[in-house]
Amino acid sequence: AQSVTQLDSQVPVFEEAPVELRCNYSSSVSVYLFWYVQYPNQGLQLLLKYLSGSTLVKGINGFEAEFNKSQTSFHLRKPSVHISDTAEYFCAVRDVGGGGNKLTFGTGTQLKVEL
Amino acid sequence: DTAVSQTPKYLVTQMGNDKSIKCEQNLGHDTMYWYKQDSKKFLKIMFSYNNKELIINETVPNRFSPKSPDKAHLNLHINSLELGDSAVYFCASSQEPGTVYNSPLHFGNGTRLTVT
Numbered sequence: 079a080q081s082v083t084q085l086d087s088q089v090p091v092f093e094e095a096p097v098e099l100r101c102n103y104s105s106s107v108s109v110y111l112f113w114y115v116q117y118p119n120q121g122l123q124l125l126l127k128y129l130s131g132s133t134l135v136k137g138i139n140g141f142e143a144e145f146n147k148s149q150t151s152f153h154l155r156k157p158s159v160h161i162s163d164t165a166e167y168f169c170a171v172r173d174v175g176g177g178g179n180k181l182t183f184g185t186g187t188q189l190k191v192e193l
Numbered sequence: 194d195t196a197v198s199q200t201p202k203y204l205v206t207q208m209g210n211d212k213s214i215k216c217e218q219n220l221g222h223d224t225m226y227w228y229k230q231d232s233k234k235f236l237k238i239m240f241s242y243n244n245k246e247l248i249i250n251e252t253v254p255n256r257f258s259p260k261s262p263d264k265a266h267l268n269l270h271i272n273s274l275e276l277g278d279s280a281v282y283f284c285a286s287s288q289e290p291g292t293v294y295n296s297p298l299h300f301g302n303g304t305r306l307t308v309t
Contacts, residue, residue, distance in 0.1 A: 112297070121283055121300030166234060180249055181298065183236040
C-alpha cells in the first residue's frame with residue numbers, strides 16, 4: 079500500500095518570495111507522482127506529474143518538482159510566488175501498473191501568499 | 194464548455210434522508226470516480242467506474258451506491274444519511290486506465306453535503 083506525507087499543513091510566504099512544498103511517499107513498487115492544486119470552492123487541477131525520465135518536471139503556473147528516489151520525495155517549488163498562487167496543494171501517488179487509476183493523496187498544504 | 198459537472202453544489206439535509214448527487218462529463222473519458230474530502234481536506238477515493246463497470250470500490254458503507262447509466266454519467270446515491278457523511282464529494286474522470294495509466298484526473302467543483 080502506498081502513503082503520502084505532506085508535513086506542512088500551512089506555508090505562509092510573501093509575494094515574490096520562493097516557496098517549497100514538501101512531499102514524501104512510501105511504496106513497495108515504482109510509482110507515478112502528481113501535484114494537484116485546489117482553489118477555494120473548486121475541484122482539483124493537475125499542476126504537474128512525474129512518470130519517468132528526467133527527475134525535474136515542470137508544470138503550469140511556473141511550478142516545478144523534483145523526484146528524488148533515494149529520499150522518496152517529490153517536493154514542489156516555485157522561484158517567485160504570486161497572490162493568485164494562494165490555494166491548497168495536494169501531492170498524490172499511484173503504483174505503476176496498478177489496477178484502475180487509484181490515486182492516494184496527501185493531506186494537503188495550504189499555501190498562503192501575503193503582500 | 195468541456196468539463197466535469199456535478200449537481201447540486203450545496204446539499205443540506207437531515208439525518209435519515211436519502212439523497213443523490215449527479216455527475217456528468219463531456220470529455221469523452223471512459224473512467225469516472227467519486228472522491229470524498231473531509232473537513233480536514235483529506236481526499237479519499239470511494240468508487241471508480243470504467244465504461245459503466247465498477248473497478249474500484251473502497252471500504253464504503255453500503256448506504257452509498259454509485260450508478261452509471263452510461264460512461265458519461267456517474268451518480269452517487271446515499272441512503273439513511275448520517276452526520277459523519279458531511280463532507281465535500283468530488284466527481285472526477287480520466288481516460289481508460291487500461292491504456293493510459295498516467296492519465297490525469299479531471300475534477301468537478303464538488304458538492305458540499307451537510308447533514309444536520
